[in-house]
Amino acid sequence: MRTQERSSAGARRTAAIAAPTGDRLPSAPRERKPALAALAVLLVLLGALGATVLVMRAGDRVEAVALTQRVPQGQPVPDSAIRSVMVAADSDVKYVRWDQRGLLKKYRSATDLVDGTVLVGSMLTKEKGLARGKSVVGLSLKSGQYPPRLEEGDTVSAYRVGNRQASSGGDSGGSGDSGDDQGGSGGSGGGASADAVLADGARVQTIKKETGGTGYSGDLPVSVVVDKGDVAELTAAASNGEVSLVLDSASGN
Known part of the structure; x- marks a missing residue:
């Protein structure tokens, strides 16, 4: 009797395990895809390698x-x-x-x-000196004959200022000539001749700045790079203090 009861109990448990619960169907065993797994691993390795290369290059x-x-x-x-x-x-x-x-x-x-x-x-x-067709002219400018913020590398135009027109007109008044000179020094060009442009597109090469100062006062030594064709007239005007510089463009420093 006990043997039959045990057999019946075992059969009931087996039937209970095999019977589906509710409406769920038994799931199929998962299919393994080793190719996809290998591809994922390869992508991870490539990403790590790329990051390593970037770090190494950043430190190079x-x-x-x-x-x-x-x-x-x-x-x-x-x-x-x-x-x-x-x-x-x-x-x-x-x-x-x-x-x-x-x-x-x-x-x-x-x-x-x-x-x-x-x-x-x-x-x-390796070429020495200036570009072909260029020369350097030194100027000594008074206050008013140059822009207040003139810097090395600026592009400027040189104009003739002074009393040339007045003297050519036969004006013998000494005090009037002196007044014209003062106006020329201020860069107003009141006595400038009609062909006042001495050099166009000149470049400021050097400026002798005052030590410890932000501006300039008194005579200002300036050297400018100009075309060779402008040298003769520019130096002649500079020797008489009849040159004024006008700023065309800044160097962008």
Whole structure:
């Protein structure tokens, strides 16, 4: 009897396990897809590799030469005007490396270089002096004969000022001539001749600034780069103090 009861109980449990519960159907066993799993792993590895390369490139830096002061066009780069900076390495940019600074003595600036510039090869040239057809003229300007904020690298025009027109008209009044000179010094051009332009598109090369001052007072020594065809008339006017500079455009420093 006990054996039959045990057999009946076992059969009931088996039937209870096999019978579906409620409306749910038995689920099919999951199909494994090893190809998709391998692809997912490969994508993860590629992403990690790419991130590693970016980090390594960001940390790849070189020591280059930067300027600490302006260097006019055609001038050598002095040792006192350079410092070392770290920049991101770039095969497309030919930086002048810090270990190459000794070679700067063989080159000159191909254009006006401003403070903070990181030197690259195209900024330097072995050609000495000015560009063909250019000359440097020195001027000594009084207050009123130059813009208050004149800077090296600015583009200017040079005008004749003074009493040429008055003297050519036969005016012999000494006091009147003196007044015309004062007006010319102020840059008003009241006595300027009709062909007053002496040099157009000149570039300010150097300015002798006063130590410790932000502005200028008294005579201001200025050198300008002009076309050779303008040199004779400009120097003649400069010797008589009849030159006034007008600012055309700033250097953008």
